[in-house]
Amino acid sequence: MRRPTVLFILAALLLGQVVSLARAAEVFGSYEFQRTWERTDLPVAQGVVARTWMWGPNPITPRLAEAYAEAQDGGRYVQYFDKTRMELNEREPYDSPWRVTNGLLAKELVTGKRQLGDQLFRDYGPAQINVAGDQDDPNAPTYATFTALLTAPALPVGQTITATLDRQGHVGNDPSLARYGVTAAILVSETGHTVASPFWAFMQSSGIIAEYGAFKEGPLFPNPFYATGFPITEAYWTTVRVGGVPKQVLVQVFERRVLTYTPDNPPGWQVEAGNVGQHYYRWRYELAPDVGSRANPIPLGQSALVYGNWEIRVVDVIPNATDLVLRENRFNTPPKPGYQFFIATVEATYHGQGSARFDGTYRLRAVGPANVSYSTFEDDCGVIPNEISDTEVFTGGTIRGNVCWQVRSSDAAALLMYDRESPSDRYVPTYFRLAR
Template sequence: MVREGEAVFNRPVRIVLALALVWAGLSAGGLDAHASGGGMNAAFHRTWARTDRPVAEGQANRTWMWGPGPFSNVLFEEYDEGSEGGFRVVQYFDKTRMEITDTTADPVNPWYVTNGLLAKELITGQLQLGHNRFWQGPPAMVNVAGDLNDPNGPTYATFNALMGHQPLPLGWTIIQTVDRAGNVGANQSLASFGVTAATFVPETNHTVASVFWEFMNSAGPVYENGQHVEARLFENPFYATGFPLTEAYWTRIRVGGVQRWVLVQVFERRVLTYTPDNPEGWKVEAGNVGRHYYAWRYEHLSKQPAPLPNGYQPPPDPAWQCDPAYPDACIPSPPPDLRCAEIPYRRFQVLPPDPQGFDRDQDGVGCEG
């Protein structure tokens, strides 16, 4: 797991090794016991690779948007409009949950894979089970950032009461603070960091802090069509985060045992943090909302995912050009080079020349493990 503030930015080799171990765990049964199906959905992998493969390979010096790899298997979760019989296909990462509500939709559309409104559910306590159906639980008493055992750090429940606060005027320097109890104050010394209210979002009546707005509109190395290229991280700046649910607040939290000033803003899908004394590239980070939500849903609320039907295989990804060496599955020719843990197929026919190397024992069957 990647902790907020953890110094992962100087260890690209270790990250790649950890990534390989995480993916290996997908096919080796090494993931959480709640998981109900192995493998990594092809569309999830493509979405992950675009922003996070460059981080894993040391090509980009920035926060993970998803995490080093999934920590759960593929799950079915109840959702009324889900195309899989009232369920949708999901998988959990440190930073969020990837989900496909309609598996019959156009997979080339960037909204084919979405990341859930997890932060919204955590601060409202409303577990969403359909477009218009919710189960009301308690807002999560889980720290939004920093050390989870910090007794003074603000929680998702802290931010529940801040959703209705009025937006800051555009251009105002952000010096407002919040503590765990939800008390809002001001600290003039924080003006030295120069963070301002950058843009107003009418849909939720909140502004976005300048450091976060800059990140949401930034460009850098991404992985597309089998190669690293320079491009915008998100075609739509709200794709990964959703709209802001609160204003941005400074707070004192403990990160790795050290108290720091951290700017926190809760969006529908993510929590973004800004730590001024972090190294360049890691000042803005995405919180571990996926981890927090998973614990809230499956441990605190004791919900359970639905079991995958026997023999279930995720539908092939039509965005891939299917290589004829794999007639029973839709798997592309390299690049990218794929491993069994990265595709949704098991025990499929393999014909020479097996460009992806799935048939290691050359018995004509791929990914038998």
């Protein structure tokens, strides 16, 4: 967990000094992301205050588009930081604190259920990633450790917290931990869990913030649950390695964050936000990539809902359809040297309101290991058998037919089909495997 090393510049608070940017503005995916980061973390970056990063020293990814059913064009802009992910909610007013939110990442990591819409979830399994401390610590609790504790009863308010937890999820009790004076501070009715007293004090705290180009004193958060969400577990003491050194740490999982309390840390760093952003990005993009992503395409024969409320399925493929296409029409020309014709039989069912045309000969494209996109108009095959039609269909109607691309022969064995209907870069295309 990184900490600033420069001395406090308390004069900045007293004088209302104009602050400079901690880093080049272009690393932030939007002005709103930068403004949100600056409020709590610019004072930390410049050494004006000693406290945990709420986001991190800088973004760890560029701005990304991630699929979300209710968002414009089926996707929203996000950016990852050490501690969490920022999400741009463009339907919120510019001056609303909810225009930029951080997702329910910790909840998704614990439950394994990734949220792809207000009511759309997909199960990827709880994350086997350490919630705190060194990631190679074999004894630290993981997010999966907390899965069985989501329904554990709440500790009575005011009771001292001495419960312990190990990696396997065994809950014990160590009365000697009462020496730290940590109690259950408040019961949150929405989730039926209490918040540990150090965390509750932090969630309500004020301190030096950056607003409109100046340092000032103010609340860290618009409301106590803005950054963390509600608690989804009780707080437990555990032992984790930090920089190779075992430490006793109190851990509590909230919907959006994991908070830790390390009594022997310096003041300002006793309560810290875990690196949930790092952990979630690893889980989502490396360990359990989205079904329908290029890293984890929809298997042949399975269907997926794509832009425009169309459910599509690749029924069959003919990887080398060159002879078939040339026989279909005597005016068809052979593919270029090193290329071949590739046919996919596609089925599309409309689930939207009214009627629509699928336009499969335009929107369906392909890509292979060469990382070059193939379209049916720039890489066409000529006249093909049973070409998918552009017939108007109504709710529940299905069309079926072939699409064909002229592809590199070296790409054919690992070719993927993807849907690229919307020109917006916020729309996340769905990928389909074209290998049996």
